[in-house]
Amino acid sequence: MEVWVTGLGFITSIGxxxxxxxxxxxxxxxxxxxxxxxxxxxSPV
Incomplete structure (x- = not known):
């Protein structure tokens, strides 16, 4: 049996x-x- 970790969850600017x-x-x-x-x-832009 193999276990694959594909992500660690959310680390974003919205939470x-x-x-x-x-x-x-x-x-x-x-x-x-x-x-x-x-x-x-x-600023002229």
């Missing part, structure tokens, strides 16, 4: 367990933001 990831997906949350260090007060 690290099934409940948090499910809640984030249901509530349309995302884990993407603009880094504060890249925000410039007067």
């Amino acid at each position: 690290c367990n099934k409940a948090d990831v499910t809640d984030s997906l249901i509530n349309l949350k995302h884990g993407i933001t603009s880094p504060a260090m890249l925000q410039v007060a007067e």
Whole structure:
């Protein structure tokens, strides 16, 4: 008999367990933001 481990679970920006990831997906949350260090007060872009 062989056992194959194919994953270790969730490690994401929207949660690290099934409940948090499910809640984030249901509530349309995302884990993407603009880094504060890249925000410039007067940027021409």
